[in-house]
Amino acid sequence: MKYIDLRSDTVTMPTPKMRQAMAQAEVGDDVYRDDPTVKELEVLAARVTGHQAGLFVASGTMGNQLAIMTHTRRGDEIITGSNYHIVAHEVGAAAVLSNVSIRMIQHDNDLIYPQDIKAAVRSTDIHNPTTSLLSLENALSNGTVMPKDLMLENIDTAHSLGLKVHLDGARVFNAAVALDCDVKELTAPFDSVMFCLSKGLCSPIGSMLVGSTEFIERARKNRKLLGGGMRQAGILAAAGLISIHEMTKRLVDDHENAKKLASMLSDVKEADVFEQLRDINMVYFKLNVEHPEKLVDFAMTQGCKINPPGHGVFRVVTHNDISLNDIEAFVQIVKLFMKENPSAIT
Ligand SMILES: Cc1ncc(COP(=O)(O)O)c(C=O)c1O
Structure with missing residues (x-):
């Protein structure tokens, strides 16, 4: 898979x-x-x-x-x-x-x-x-x-x-x-x-x-x-x-994708994107819910791997194997998580 x-x-x-x-x-x-x-x-x-x-x-x-x-x-x-x-x-x-x-x-x-x-x-x-x-x-x-x-x-x-x-x-x-x-x-x-x-x-x-x-x-x-x-x-x-x-010349795409990911994530009500930490291909964000860490296993069931949050803060990283479609899919997964996991939220 x-x-x-x-x-x-x-x-x-x-x-x-x-x-x-x-x-x-x-x-x-x-x-x-x-x-x-x-x-x-x-x-x-x-x-x-x-x-x-x-x-x-x-x-x-x-x-x-x-x-x-x-x-x-x-x-x-x-x-x-x-x-x-x-x-x-x-x-x-x-x-x-x-x-x-x-x-x-x-x-x-x-x-x-x-x-x-x-x-x-x-x-x-x-x-x-x-x-x-x-x-x-x-x-x-x-x-x-x-x-x-x-x-x-x-x-x-x-x-x-x-x-x-x-x-x-x-x-x-x-x-x-x-x-x-x-x-x-x-x-x-x-x-x-x-x-x-x-x-x-x-x-x-x-x-x-x-x-x-x-x-x-x-x-x-x-x-x-x-x-x-x-x-x-x-x-x-x-x-x-x-x-x-060659690959140095395409890093700009990863940065652009990180920017898009950050912007799409900011539309999720419970997500706080750390804009001050967004110079390169990394996006740091918090989910203002009781159990944000549950997102890790949930995302895995949806075909997406992310690291557990450190002190409540998630870091996701864009790269050559991540397309714009993948980014959209990830944001959908976060939205679905909010909808289907009330236990994480309360
Ligand atoms: C800032 C920085 N320096 C050094 C390294 C070490 O690289 P390696 O994993 O190839 O040992 C890393 C790895 O992620 C890194 O992020």
Whole structure:
């Protein structure tokens, strides 16, 4: 059965063109640097993001953690947002793999400001760890983007304090669509950037880490240390090339669909759509009923998958496998839920 799957853009299927390219990819042993398709992908990733070199990695988590491992020394402290992925969803890897502590910045909107960075950097007092890295996120996991001016101010502030700056850009191409700019403008000013080929860009596996040639050489060695040296990985890189060349250009459709979904949902009396969290392909909403969580099982019976609400708030995500018809169907499901589940409402 084909479900309407609104849980995340991580559920996207590789396109038929990707499957064909994967079947025909020219490959070699990438640990020997013999894989021409991986090399092509790494050069392309570096070029589009305005960096010298790129590294193909298995996942976004691996790319972020390699960046931390490569920028820091054991015992350092890094600064990042309290809800950012590297803190909230990477299994405490920064402590385990890089032996760094994390100084977290917390604001309701999940943004970070220059004054936060100035306040968080440790002095050289003998009792203090050394602050060596600021890690930002764009787009943010809460469905918004960090404005470009603020991002640049944050980077300048961190650099002036002697820090390196990494971007968790899992969805940086979505951020570029939302901010109506070339992705390079959001990525080139960083010392390193990770972005995902999976998620909205539809590759089955893979993320890219980009930075200076020297940084990527050290990250390549760390990737080997983590068991991430891949062999005939060109099979996967072939899909990645299509992600960058083609799939980046259609993200605007996902954003448009998210806008339409939000607007249709706002017509449901019991639904509160969080318009302030709607910059990219995500829609956050609340259902003002007694048991909103019952919608999850109900939607499943109607052929639609959604995640349970977090603190009462649902997040639905548009992507390449979600059409306008699917969106209309989902809104109908919400309306039907209201009609047929009085027990959820009272
Ligand atoms: C903001 C952000 N960073 C990093 C990641 C990690 O990517 P992966 O699931 O490929 O490890 C995700 C995954 O959803 C993410 O949303």
